[in-house]
Amino acid sequence: MTNPEIVKVNLSRQKPDFSYEIVIGRDLFPQIADYLKSANLASKYAIITDTNVQKHLHPARLYSALNQKGLESEVFVFEAGEENKTVATWDRISNDIARAGFGRDSSIIALGGGVVGDLAGFIAATFDRGVPYIQVPTTVLAQADSSVGGKVAVDTPHGKNRRGAFYHPKRVFIDIDTLRTLPYAEYANGLAETVKHAIIEDRDYLFYIQENLNLIDSRDPEIFLELAKANCSIKANIVEQDPNEKGPRRKLNYGHTVGHAIEKLSDYKIHHGHAVSIGMMVAARISRNLEYMESKEIAMQEKLLRNLGLPVNIPKEMTADEIIKQTLTDKKAAKGKARYCLPKEVGTMLSFNGQYVTEVPEEVVRSALQETGAD
Numbered sequence: 001m002t003n004p005e006i007v008k009v010n011l012s013r014q015k016p017d018f019s020y021e022i023v024i025g026r027d028l029f030p031q032i033a034d035y036l037k038s039a040n041l042a043s044k045y046a047i048i049t050d051t052n053v054q055k056h057l058h059p060a061r062l063y064s065a066l067n068q069k070g071l072e073s074e075v076f077v078f079e080a081g082e083e084n085k086t087v088a089t090w091d092r093i094s095n096d097i098a099r100a101g102f103g104r105d106s107s108i109i110a111l112g113g114g115v116v117g118d119l120a121g122f123i124a125a126t127f128d129r130g131v132p133y134i135q136v137p138t139t140v141l142a143q144a145d146s147s148v149g150g151k152v153a154v155d156t157p158h159g160k161n162r163r164g165a166f167y168h169p170k171r172v173f174i175d176i177d178t179l180r181t182l183p184y185a186e187y188a189n190g191l192a193e194t195v196k197h198a199i200i201e202d203r204d205y206l207f208y209i210q211e212n213l214n215l216i217d218s219r220d221p222e223i224f225l226e227l228a229k230a231n232c233s234i235k236a237n238i239v240e241q242d243p244n245e246k247g248p249r250r251k252l253n254y255g256h257t258v259g260h261a262i263e264k265l266s267d268y269k270i271h272h273g274h275a276v277s278i279g280m281m282v283a284a285r286i287s288r289n290l291e292y293m294e295s296k297e298i299a300m301q302e303k304l305l306r307n308l309g310l311p312v313n314i315p316k317e318m319t320a321d322e323i324i325k326q327t328l329t330d331k332k333a334a335k336g337k338a339r340y341c342l343p344k345e346v347g348t349m350l351s352f353n354g355q356y357v358t359e360v361p362e363e364v365v366r367s368a369l370q371e372t373g374a375d
């Protein structure tokens with residue numbers, strides 16, 4: 001028998017540099033057009049957005065800013081809502097774009113909240129095997145978190161974000177003025193990830209948010225500019241250390257094991273940030289029950305979440321058993337067991353040999369869930 005032949009595809013010298021800039025400011029649409037014109041990303045731009053963002057005319061304004069610079073674009077819209085962040089919507093919009101004559105020389109603009117960003121980013125990652133895209137986040141959540149880091153995905157019946165990729169945008173434009181049309185409840189929804197950043201990485205940031213509650217409450221654009229800057233710096237720093245989520249990047253999943261389960265069990269009626277807020281309370285209590293975290297640290301987190309109008313209790317109708325069952329579908333689960341990111345104190349996460357996640361005995365999870373209001 002002859003030995004099999006081996007042909008090697010040697011990519012070791014290829015070092016793609018996926019670095020990109022996050023531009024944070026006000027009234028940025030003309031600058032987006034200037035950037036696209038000079039970067040010459042594509043011959044045509046597909047602006048992907050949802051029905052609510054469209055209703056407030058942001059896509060029309062962006063279309064006209066591009067048009068003024070002689071750039072060709074077309075707007076593609078899907079029905080707003082997490083329940084539409086699906087393979088079916090990915091397929092439909094991809095087909096619409098293809099049918100409109102877009103090819104490999106085109107580029108995608110994700111204009112909207114995290115749902116648009118995740119879905120449009122996944123379309124960009126897969127359309128004709130990948131076309132460049134930019135993120136233009138329009139919610140507090142997307143400006144704090146989802147538009148940065150290159151995680152793109154859609155949900156499946158088996159769980160959240162179960163089809164996706166790591167695919168970085170060419171640039172992110174955070175235009176604070178797009179928040180002007182955001183419903184009040186969506187502000188709180190986005191602030192949960194802001195609190196998460198403070199807990200996982202920056203104790204002083206928690207005090208800063210606490211001290212600026214009045215400005216946050218009055219939706220002052222300047223404070224949201226400062227928050228976007230701080231959030232993006234924290235997230236960028238973590239992503240730089242660990243782009244493909246093998247270690248420290250897992251910290252960003254704080255509150256998300258139970259958060260995702262609650263989102264799914266509520267049929268996405270409880271929004272992401274609200275679910276993560278409750279999930280952080282459960283994870284903090286797990287950490288205390290394992291004797292890692294002190295009660296006074298949990299109290300600091302709870303006070304800030306409450307002050308920001310975020311929920312801290314599990315809805316009455318949910319049982320600990322169904323939440324535990326749902327957590328097994330989480331992407332972080334390994335060998336059939338859910339894993340948790342746990343804080344040591346406000347500003348520092350537990351490392352677990354650099355993994356930043358750990359399995360937790362079921363009875364410890366159950367008692368933390370019950371303390372947080374589950375049946």
Ligand SMILES: NC(=O)c1ccc[n+]([C@@H]2O[C@H](COP(=O)([O-])OP(=O)(O)OC[C@H]3O[C@@H](n4cnc5c(N)ncnc54)[C@H](O)[C@@H]3O)[C@@H](O)[C@H]2O)c1
Binds near residue numbers: 085112113152160
């Ligand atoms: N990729 C990541 O790293 C990452 C990180 C965190 C969250 N996420 C994902 O982000 C999603 C949640 O994002 P979200 O909270 O932004 O949800 P979303 O995109 O559904 O936006 C919330 C609501 O606000 C509306 N909206 C958006 N911008 C608006 C504006 N300027 N004016 C008026 N209405 C506007 C939307 O239509 C929607 O009804 C989840 O799917 C979550 O999984 C991803």
Ligand SMILES: [Zn+2]
Binds near residue numbers: 145256272
């Ligand atoms: Zn999140």
